[in-house]
Amino acid sequence: MNAPADLAKVITSQPDADLGYRSFELGGFKFRRDEYFAHITWTTRDGRPLSHTMDVANFLRALMRDVAWGFFYGGVNFDHVIGTTNHYKTVDLYCGSYNGTMKAAGVDRLENFPTEQIAATFQQMLDDWTNEGFDPFAAPQETGTAYGRKRGNNTAAITRARELAKRCVGLKDDLALRTDERGAPVNRAFADVPQDQPELHPEPGFENEVHAFNLFAFLSRSQVTWNPSFTSVVKYSYMCPTTEEHILPIIHANDRVEWFFQMCDEIHWDCADKTTGKPLARVIMKAGDMAAMPAYCRHQGYSPKRSMLLVWENGSPNLVYEIQKGESPEVPVQF
Amino acid sequence: MNAPADLAKVITSQPDADLGYRSFELGGFKFRRDEYFAHITWTTRDGRPLSHTMDVANFLRALMRDVAWGFFYGGVNFDHVIGTTNHYKTVDLYCGSYNGTMKAAGVDRLENFPTEQIAATFQQMLDDWTNEGFDPFAAPQETGTAYGRKRGNNTAAITRARELAKRCVGLKDDLALRTDERGAPVNRAFADVPQDQPELHPEPGFENEVHAFNLFAFLSRSQVTWNPSFTSVVKYSYMCPTTEEHILPIIHANDRVEWFFQMCDEIHWDCADKTTGKPLARVIMKAGDMAAMPAYCRHQGYSPKRSMLLVWENGSPNLVYEIQKGESPEVPVQF
Amino acid sequence: MNVSYHTKFGSLSNYEKGRVEPIDDDVKHYAFSNCFEIASKSKPYEKVVFGQNQIYVLECLRAEGESPWYTCAHDEFALVMDGEVEVHLIQLEAPQQVSDADKNGAVLVEGTPRGKKMGWMKLKRGHQGLLPKNTAYQFRSAKPGVVILQTCKGDLSIERWADICQVQ
Amino acid sequence: MNVSYHTKFGSLSNYEKGRVEPIDDDVKHYAFSNCFEIASKSKPYEKVVFGQNQIYVLECLRAEGESPWYTCAHDEFALVMDGEVEVHLIQLEAPQQVSDADKNGAVLVEGTPRGKKMGWMKLKRGHQGLLPKNTAYQFRSAKPGVVILQTCKGDLSIERWADICQVQ
């Protein structure tokens, strides 16, 4: 096995003379961008060249999540062809392997990489390909265009740290509340969300235990979309609320059952078979609705107005092994 | 059968109080838009409600072509769910009928409408849903956003007449050349295309027969994308060149073989099965390349830079009957 | 452009439920329910499980009047989705605490809770409160409200999936 | 922002050919070829069919030197993709015209074309010229060039699909 220093070595070209972007190579995959597209090329299992084209704004929005989430739980499909599967120390990169037709035709490619190698490549690609004024985390109505020739960068936006409470938002030595002063103003679409904090009446000495915070106010100040934070933790039960607007930039194929609790407004979900991509169901979620995404599905959401979604994840490290052994249930509950 | 006046009656709501857009109904299909999406709902063949969500910019770009082309040849898929099939006096509107999984599951809906009825509905929907500053014919880098609340309209842009030469561009009484004066400046991406006209040396009296024009200069002045004009006609053989940038907003499922001649730059095509949507091939076309789209495929192109594509169509009215009788070949040539 | 938005929350008196639209799947696999619907059909403080993942659950409670005193060997969190709910906390003395530190889920405090008063808080819609492990806590709600509990499945958890979930 | 674009045309001396990348189909069904490649392997003025749809064809011609004189019962069009090609036109007298008004495709004029000189034109890359029906026309090209003809399939049309198309 290569030394970590080698693993993090990124294979990249000089910037294109006209377009200004670098190309990247990772194993048998090549990536280049132009004004409108990300182009991915590979050699198929049966040895032929194949290519795929994605709108570069959609590609960068997907890449942003994959990078920011450390490849997340399970599969992150950028679209119906390309994506990654997280094995938590290594990551599969594939084209066509979870597309029923392409897989059957033998034209797919899947390669496993040490996490640090693919992470380093993706991070550099994201940074090189993201122009000044384009924020892949922002809602489409709140950012400029991803298109055109290379102009500047937006490193600050794409390297935002994920906000992860250890126990609960607002506790001493834990994730702070969001405020104007901390650069988190209320989003335009949540201007009507009350900003009051809970009435707390701690007896002396119990100030850090008699604790509550306004979750909806906290979420109304989220600067990003489709990017869960941790706000409260019970053992390995993580409340991962997030604010959603427009389209989830990835099609998530979780390796475990994942629960959604819609806290306001609405999201429409397309659910499809994880392995083949075939449509399975639509899930229309309104304020107060709860739904589980079975572990055999991939899901992509559409949020017409910025909305608050509570993603509830089981982050138990044992679960990874149970999933590998096939002991983890694919459906949320039997009844 | 209803009288034509009834057929053209459009079923529409009052504008939504917040969003400003009207909703539309056509047979068992309902259409509404919000800031980001077009929502289509229908009752499935087995009687259940089903819905579909499309990014509204993509929806309007597709709707624009379907309206402008009079439903075109064969099938115009807006995406993998919704689309139309032209029967030339009537038009099918469908959701899921050409999606292998949805069709097999019985959740699709297909209804046939007189052309004038669906045309009137689509035209009004397009006009109501297209905001000032958004031109669905324009390349993404050359237009404003489709998103947000209703603001004004762009009727002039969406009612452009199709440019159809009867014999040849530039002949007397035929389609005129494009010039600055006629509102057709050279596009930014074709600034380097020579604008010289052919040297013509007609003998007296043959000025309208010794005729040629600069097709590439003509195309360099196209104000629209993915919108073929007729430039020369031999019987029912139509040269339909067009300038392409970004993504073809529809997935075209022609009912006949269709030929593409790439005249400059390049376009990448995704080809899939017409009936099921399963991927069949990619076609990478560069300057000078010719390719046929077999009649059993649906195709969608990606043009990284504005490029010139000659679409070559057989518009013979007999062909419709031959297709109906299954006498028309699905492949371009046997060898 | 200056447009104003209306954020749509639900409540016991006013909610709209979505749905699963199956294409080629069993709707039961989506365990689709609605907290306001559940709470509108529950008795006060029934701990109705409406999300579960191994040992972890989300419970939906109708908050109405005074709840019993609970205690739990691990932290829990209460998120108010409707109404105004007071949470009263007592630093429970060791004998009344859950003796098994690994025990999942809340239990009723046996008898009257003994220990220092820690204080109380008043949670409105969107407020989320910590229920620290090994304390005793009680909900008080003058009018019916809805509380979501992040906890582990325990003795008091009630499962009635077929009643709360969309089944076809 | 002011960016400048380079429009990429092909030529006999400099072209890059694309390809069909089959996923689950026969590449022959896409009849994929390239006009510069065809013309680079053709004899002067061979009318190589590289697009056909029922009676209609697109032909690819290598323009080099003087062509024979052609005539046709219907209009045709010539698009120059490379080089500089002169087209000379004669208003052909009736006896030399194609006798069958429905006959598809160009034929050679028998003998020397007789009739009024109509004039000539010089077509460079991107220029498209009308070849009016029942005229005689001749191409003249000092250096090798490439002409695309929009016409119907006729006696002079040459089909060699297996040679020009990507076959695997």
Ligand SMILES: [Fe+3]
């Ligand atoms: Fe997910």
Ligand SMILES: [Fe+3]
């Ligand atoms: Fe087409």
